[in-house]
Amino acid sequence: MLMPILAGMIVDQVITQGHRDRLGRLCLAMIAVTFVRTICRYTYQIMMERFGQNSIYRLVSDEYEKLHDLDFTYFNHTRNGDIMSRLTSDTDAIRHFLSWVTYQGLDCIVLFIGSLAVMFTIEWRLALALACVTPFLFYFTRELSRHAHPLFYNIRNSLARLNSMVEENIEGNRVVKAFVREPFETEKFDGHNDDYMQRNMASAYNSRRYMPWLDGCSYMLQLITLIFGGWLVINHYMSLGALVSFNSFLWMINEPVRQSGWLMNDVERFNASCVKIRRLLTAKSKIRERPDAQESVSQAALVRAKVSGQEAQAAEPEKIRGEVRFDHVSFAFPDDPETPVLKDIDFLAPAGTKVGILGETGSGKSTLVSLIARFYDPSVGHVVIDGIDARDWPLQTLRSQVNIVAQDTFLFSDTIEGNIAFGAPRADNDYVRSMASIAGADSFISGMPQGYGTVVGERGVGLSGGQKQRLSLARALADNPSILIMDDTTSAVDMETEAQIQEHLQQMAGSRTIFTIAHRISSVKDSDLILVLDHGRIVERGNHENLVKAHGRYWQIYRKQLGLQSGQSVGFE
Numbered sequence: 395m396l397m398p399i400l401a402g403m404i405v406d407q408v409i410t411q412g413h414r415d416r417l418g419r420l421c422l423a424m425i426a427v428t429f430v431r432t433i434c435r436y437t438y439q440i441m442m443e444r445f446g447q448n449s450i451y452r453l454v455s456d457e458y459e460k461l462h463d464l465d466f467t468y469f470n471h472t473r474n475g476d477i478m479s480r481l482t483s484d485t486d487a488i489r490h491f492l493s494w495v496t497y498q499g500l501d502c503i504v505l506f507i508g509s510l511a512v513m514f515t516i517e518w519r520l521a522l523a524l525a526c527v528t529p530f531l532f533y534f535t536r537e538l539s540r541h542a543h544p545l546f547y548n549i550r551n552s553l554a555r556l557n558s559m560v561e562e563n564i565e566g567n568r569v570v571k572a573f574v575r576e577p578f579e580t581e582k583f584d585g586h587n588d589d590y591m592q593r594n595m596a597s598a599y600n601s602r603r604y605m606p607w608l609d610g611c612s613y614m615l616q617l618i619t620l621i622f623g624g625w626l627v628i629n630h631y632m633s634l635g636a637l638v639s640f641n642s643f644l645w646m647i648n649e650p651v652r653q654s655g656w657l658m659n660d661v662e663r664f665n666a667s668c669v670k671i672r673r674l675l676t677a678k679s680k681i682r683e684r685p686d687a688q689e690s691v692s693q694a695a696l697v698r699a700k701v702s703g704q705e706a707q708a709a710e711p712e713k714i715r716g717e718v719r720f721d722h723v724s725f726a727f728p729d730d731p732e733t734p735v736l737k738d739i740d741f742l743a744p745a746g747t748k749v750g751i752l753g754e755t756g757s758g759k760s761t762l763v764s765l766i767a768r769f770y771d772p773s774v775g776h777v778v779i780d781g782i783d784a785r786d787w788p789l790q791t792l793r794s795q796v797n798i799v800a801q802d803t804f805l806f807s808d809t810i811e812g813n814i815a816f817g818a819p820r821a822d823n824d825y826v827r828s829m830a831s832i833a834g835a836d837s838f839i840s841g842m843p844q845g846y847g848t849v850v851g852e853r854g855v856g857l858s859g860g861q862k863q864r865l866s867l868a869r870a871l872a873d874n875p876s877i878l879i880m881d882d883t884t885s886a887v888d889m890e891t892e893a894q895i896q897e898h899l900q901q902m903a904g905s906r907t908i909f910t911i912a913h914r915i916s917s918v919k920d921s922d923l924i925l926v927l928d929h930g931r932i933v934e935r936g937n938h939e940n941l942v943k944a945h946g947r948y949w950q951i952y953r954k955q956l957g958l959q960s961g962q963s964v965g966f967e
């Protein structure tokens with residue numbers, strides 16, 4: 395704000411009054427002001443950029459940590475594209491606001507108020523005439539902001555839909571190609587793309603509605619200065635130098651007036667992104683750990699050790715032995731509480747035993763085992779691990795010792811060795827190799843040109859279904875869990891390899907509790923306890939011999955599968 399004052403002084407003192415000796419000093423002052431202003435501006439721009447980048451760094455880490463903290467229910471309801479938008483474009487809108495909009499906004503407010511204040515000291519009548527424009531300015535910026543608010547929210551949601559569609563199509567590109575659905579998918583994408591464009595255009599139209607008025611305010615300021623200021627100079631109420639200063643200040647208040655519309659748009663974009671990020675950061679996981687979980691488990695371990703006389707066990711309260719008891723458990727997913735998926739499940743699997751679970755698709759097998767790792771909590775009843783309710787265990791202890799080899803195998807884009815050692819980063823080559831052998835994977839890995847150093851593509855692209863299953867089993871074994879759950883893990887593996895894997899696992903019997911979900915009788919027949927599920931209920935239980943003798947559901951499945959294998963369909967008793 396010093397520059398216009400200096401310019402006015404040059405006009406008044408040097409040009410009008412003829413004090414030429416002052417010109418050099420005034421010019422030097424102008425150079426000094428320019429120099430200081432440039433340094434200040436550069437410094438605070440860098441500071442604000444650093445402020446924005448640091449905040450974003452923390453924000454993204456918090457978001458990422460939160461994602462790991464959230465339970466399955468959150469991911470069941472939130473599209474991946476939406477989550478990705480929060481981590482990328484929303485976060486960037488916040489960075490832009492923090493490192494650019496804040497200082498531009500501050501600049502505008504300081505310039506506007508400061509310039510107007512100085513203008514009052516130069517010539518209050520003209521400044522008052524200019525200040526009359528301010529209410530209009532507030533009105534138009536407020537209206538622009540009010541209408542822009544929902545528009546930016548819609549733009550943000552539309553972008554999330556677009557991202558989800560792209561992501562789904564990249565993941566499902568094989569299915570799209572196999573069904574020759576490229577034109578259909580492209581048309582669907584164009585629909586989303588068009589929606590995104592229309593919503594952006596709606597925002598542009600909103601700007602177009604108010605920006606000309608804001609520009610008009612800025613022209614009004616110029617008109618008032620020229621007409622009223624000129625009149626004041628002609629009538630000797632004001633010097634020409636003062637009018638020159640005024641005119642320079644006019645440029646300074648013009649800039650905030652013109653920018654206010656654009657800044658309001660940025661503020662609304664920031665608001666829409668904040669809403670989404672706040673929703674992610676404040677989302678609550680339904681699976682929560684008791685604050686005193688560690689303590690209560692240690693106490694329980696101590697009491698149990700004293701009662702059973704096995705004092706050594708009290709020293710390892712963190713170690714799960716592997717006893718699993720379902721105590722009249724019923725369960726319905728939170729989004730469909732009316733439909734119980736599991737009904738009155740009640741069984742005991744002592745530590746070190748093998749449990750087989752059989753049942754037709756959708757009977758609730760995967761849901762049942764997901765309760766052991768506390769991916770969900772039972773709606774009714776208790777899942778008890780080593781005599782302690784699963785809800786009372788520290789989550790980390792529980793999940794580090796209960797390992798589910800899921801139906802849908804997921805591998806990281808890393809080396810085979812890196813994938814197997816995912817849960818045991820300190821594992822050496824020999825350990826990784828021995829786990830791969832147990833999972834029947836060593837032979838095919840060794841056959842690869844780069845062996846264990848072979849990098850697998852995203853989600854394990856480049857491997858067959860059976861190979862991926864064996865790798866994920868090896869990864870689970872390397873984690874050395876006390877409770878190993880195999881959810882249809884060997885469904886894509888040939889019978890011979892599966893038999894070998896079963897044999898290897900049999901050798902581990904006693905050291906860990908193993909749950910095997912399968913459709914093939916051969917996968918579960920050696921189990922100590924076999925549960926047959928039907929519509930979420932256990933309809934039969936026992937070992938293979940007892941169940942065959944019982945001539946029930948298990949026997950029917952067994953008979954069918956034996957008939958298929960031997961080429962007979964009848965004649966088996």
Ligand SMILES: Nc1ncnc2c1ncn2[C@@H]1O[C@H](COP(=O)(O)OP(=O)(O)OP(=O)(O)O)[C@@H](O)[C@H]1O
Binds near residue numbers: 729735
């Ligand atoms: N996230 C979910 N929300 C609501 N219902 C679900 C959800 N996941 C599964 N279900 C339903 O719960 C029931 C049991 O599913 P589950 O995956 O446990 O069956 P399953 O016996 O493991 O089947 P499969 O042998 O095909 O793997 C099914 O009817 C399914 O539709």
